[in-house]
Amino acid sequence: MIVLYGIALLAGIANAVQPGQSTQLAKSFGQPFAAGLVSMLVGTATMLLVGLVSGRLRVPSLQQALDVPWWAWFGGALGAGVILAQLFVAQRIGAAAFLGLLVTGGVIASIALDHFGLEGFAVHTAGPVRLAGGALMIVGVALVALF
Template sequence: MWYFYGFVLLAGIANAIQPGMNGALAKNLPQPLVAGLVVGAGTVLSILTVGLISGRLSLPSYEQATQIPWWAWFGGVLGGGIVITQLLIARQIGAAPFLGVLVTAGVATSIALDHFGWVGFEQHPATLWRILGGLLMIVGVAVVAMT
């Protein structure tokens, strides 16, 4: 399972690069939100391609769909919000502060999600070390954003 961390590392690198790419696209199109549609189409094509190649693509039955919590269907809306933020804000504040705030907010939120076992995560207590790590990230982002 160690190789999973390699894929996450690559996703993190892509997460740092994507706002610049999306911002450049938004800047050079007549309307910046059109870039979001291009990004969304690329996302759909990527998932479709990997799903078809791997054989891991099928629609749920009605019964399966009704067993899924209502809130689980709205993750794509959150992803859309992230892309819109990339398109409209990332270039103005810079790559380091943008990604620093994005990741740090995600880590701080994740500590709470893990602690309470919300939105489908197993419970993992918010230990002193986890909280301290989150606080250190906040301080680090503040330093990066100030300079």
Template sequence: MWYLYGFVLLAGVANAVQAGQNGALSKGLAQSLTAGLIVAAGTMTCILAAGLLSGRLAWPTYQQAAEMPWWAWFGGLMGGGIILVQFVAARQVGAAPFLGLLVTAGVLTSIVLDHFGWIGFEQHPAGIWRILGGLLMVVGVALVAVS
């Protein structure tokens, strides 16, 4: 189980690096949305390769699709939105404030999602330590952004 934390740390590093890569790609092309399609194609290729190599790739059955909550189908749109924001804001804001805001907004949102058990998460109460941790992240991002 602990190795999963290593994967998450690597994904965090990749998230910071990807913002710069996507910003440079967007700047170097005539249209930033073209860069988005290139990024999406790379994402699809990565997931396809992992699925084929692991044997864990299968289209859902009609019954599975019908039983899926309506909101579960929109994660790709949110991922696309994150990539669009990288194109528009990451270079101008800077790597540290950009990723700090991105992660802090995610943590604050996840505290609310956990507290109420929304969108498939198990319920975990937003106790004083979680709330304090979220507030400290806000302060940390403010310090990173102003320096």
């Protein structure tokens, strides 16, 4: 389990570093949308390479594709939205405020997803302690963003 927490921590670090890389790419190109496309293409190539090297990449059957819930097809669009936010917002508000808002928004949304068991997540009730944790995240990000 500790390895999984380590991987999640590294993903958080990558989440903090990626906006600077994306905006630098946009500055170098002079085109934020071209930078976003390059970022997503590099991500796609990375997923393909890791999938092939690990032997875990398989093309789903037509039936599997038809069985996917309609809303599950929009994950890539949400990923593009995150990259667009990086390109147009992160440099303006700063890395700490951007990532703080990104993570806090994610935690608040996750509390709701868990509470209602949405998108296939196991139900974890949004009790007082979890809600307090979400509130503390909001206070924390406000302090980071304002000072």
